[in-house]
Amino acid sequence: MGVPDMPQFHLSEDDLLDYAAGRFAQPFAVLIASHLTLCPACRRSVARFEALGGLAVEAAPPAELDPGSFEAVVARLDEPEPAQTLPPATGELSRLPAPLRALVGAAPAWKKIMRGLDEAEIGDGRAGVRARLMRIAPGCAMPRHTHGGREMLIVLDGGYSDEIGTYDIGDVAVAGADVVHRPVADAREGCLCFAVSDARLKLTGPIGRVLNLFIRY
Amino acid sequence: MDTASSPATTEARQLALWLGRVAELRDRAAFAQLFGHFAPRLKGYLIRLGCEPGVAEELVQDVMLTVWRRADSFDAAQAGAATWIYTIARNRRIDRLRSERYPTIDPTDPLLVPDEAENADQGIETAEREHSLRSAIKRLPKEQAELLHMAFFEDRPHGAIAAATKLPLGTVKSRIRLALARLRKELGPDGSA
């Protein structure tokens, strides 16, 4: 594979600002942190926005601490640290950047959704935010669909093409309610991706409308 | 207009040195200095973002303990001490508010794509970069600086800013975008102006 290519499709500056400010729900933030792992350019933007946060802390009016605040912290300095270790990555999971691997855990529960498409739900879907890993077979086309709310998707392995372009590893697609598309997975490698949405997808077209009844997309 | 050796820059260098001493030498005196500087500011910052004082106090203690434990992951070439501590406070606050972990990149991730531009950037000190950022914000048009302030320093969502300024939401968003574009232009590609 050699030197990894830089992603071509990025997050907008306002999304990066919101990430730096801590405003995204966890699954969206995980997707963004995954892109940042693979994209030095967006990482530089986030570093700049986080520096704004540093200035905000510096500029904040100092508030009086509780009596004994410092001593309380000092008393805990020698406490053993809770260990945080990621499960060892093998196979497909080794394609997941660390923030995503931490969210996914050791064994995603893959389910066959339709011919050529497997999905694994990630997380508890709280606050109406739905996250899933998707595995699309080489050359396989997904039903044409549109998005009820906001959807973000990042390619982790392989790639896909749609009306907008060709998406490779690290590329992010952000779709709103106005986008209807029909992605086709890379003919040789297929596509492994992570998608987060805050509303149900709607399939369009005659077959799609029927599938809507059966598939909790 | 302050220069690169302004008091703020000198202070930023000192804070980074103390953090380095905590990481390398487990220096408790240096930690006490960091605590004295950051803990009251962090508490003020968290209260301004809407935390109850009791919760802010707990978070501050938690953040400072994390500073002690994670000091070795502070990289003075990447960020200033205040910026690094800001990210810890941001993450802790979200963990507490939503009981979920706010994800950040792992610098040791084997998938991490290294930054080629970083080598070209090495001559520029973090303290100087942050100095440039401070002065770039001062040069922003007042309304843009104010919007950025509300969006970031006070953590008001765009909708709340629109209500406070009586501007349509679309206008708020596009002005924040303008402010960001202006900052980017002021700072240049490597953030050093």
Ligand SMILES: [Zn+2]
């Ligand atoms: Zn990017």
